[in-house]
Amino acid sequence: MIGYTIVGTKDLTRAKAFYAPLFKHMGMPLCFEDAQVASWGKRDDETMPRFFVCYPFDDQPATVGNGTMTAFRLKTASDVDTLHDLAMQGGGTDEGKPGFRPEAYGDEFYVAYVRDPDGNKLAFACYDGKANP
Structure with a gap:
């Protein structure tokens, strides 16, 4: 359903340094970049x-x-824990440490919330966190 997502930055070099380790962990290579934009995904998919x-x-x-x-x-x-750690190491800010949120999402939903250096909010979520630690 989703084709692509775009977030803005004030500093593309800083943004690439923040996002590169996250997407590397997720198996999404850098597939395009120029002076205006950087994109991660699979060029042939x-x-x-x-x-x-x-x-x-x-x-x-x-x-x-x-x-x-x-x-x-x-x-x-x-994976959620790792990505949260990478985001913090890359200059992100914590918006909700990794953990279960049973009061809001049920017993299996494991999630962490961060903001990138420009303030864009991201969530890293595992829908079956208890079965897949």
């Missing part, structure tokens, strides 16, 4: 959604929308 970080095309400053978030579905809870 158009069924896989791509993720772009770029300077806004209207030449206005990048801003963050309140209530906007990109969630990445992962296979294991340990």
Whole structure:
């Protein structure tokens, strides 16, 4: 259903340094980059959604929308932990440490929330965290 997601940045070099280890862990290689944009995904697989970080095309400053978030579905809870750690090491900020959220999402949902250095919110989620530690 999702073809691609784009988030804005004020510093593409910093954004690439933040996102590269996350997408490497998720098996999403850098598939395109130029002076304006970087994209991760599989160049030869158009069924896989791509993720772009770029300077806004209207030449206005990048801003963050309140209530906007990109969630990445992962296979294991340990993937969630690893990605949260990588995000923190890469200059992200914590918006919710890895853990279960039974009061909101049920007993199996394991998730962590972070913001990238530009303030874009991300979630790393495993829908079967107890079965896949």
